[in-house]
Amino acid sequence: MDKLASQCDGGCAEVDSLTEAVAGQTFLLSCIFCKKREEVTARATMDWHFKPVGEEEFRHIFHYDHPSANILHRDFNNRLEWHGTQQHDIQIGTISIQNVTFNDTGTYRCTLNRILFLPNFQERVTVEKEVGLSVVTVANRELTAVVAEIMMYVLIVVLQLWLIVVLVYCYKKISKEHEAREARIALKAQAALLESKDNCDGVQLE
Secondary structure, rough: OOHHHHHHHOOOOOOOOOOOEEEEOEEEEEEEEEHHHOEEEEEEEEEEEEEEEEOOEEEEEEEEEEOOEEEHHHHHOOOOEEEEOOOOOOOOOOOEEEOOHHHEEEEEEEEEEEEEOOOOOEEEEEEEEEEEEEEEOOOOOOHHHHHHHHHHHHHHHEEEEEHHHHHHHHHHHHHHHHHHHHHHHHHHHHHHHHHHHHHHHHHHHO
């Protein structure tokens, strides 16, 4: 049974949500709660709360109980969509915010309420995560992307320099071979000329 559970765990990964949204675009708020024992039947609901910057209290903005999704706060009317698990046993509770505004900056809390139907009893489990969201005008480039681009340009320059070195080496090698060939031809011509002269001298002596 433990082996089965470990294999099932490999199909779910609790990846953290992104934390930077661009104003006017759509942003995915990710919230994943992997169930440790896939063989156990369960039912779950998901709630999202939001606390704007400068405020103390969280607002209840979204509730999902398959198949019903409900937006609970007027500031998010027609702007939230469910992108999570489409069944009663929820593991992925991702939602999207449409047409992001600067007022969406703040802390989001996702809460999963799960009931595990065990052989002899039911177990209730509640887990939650928080995501701090900042809204910007233009997306900031990831450091890894910047480093990758710099490395790409460095690699291009290195390859170009290497190509120049190879071309110079090949040119010098071909030039030397050409000079050696010309020298051999000149030596052969000189030797033939000397041989011809010796033959002419022999004829005159006779």
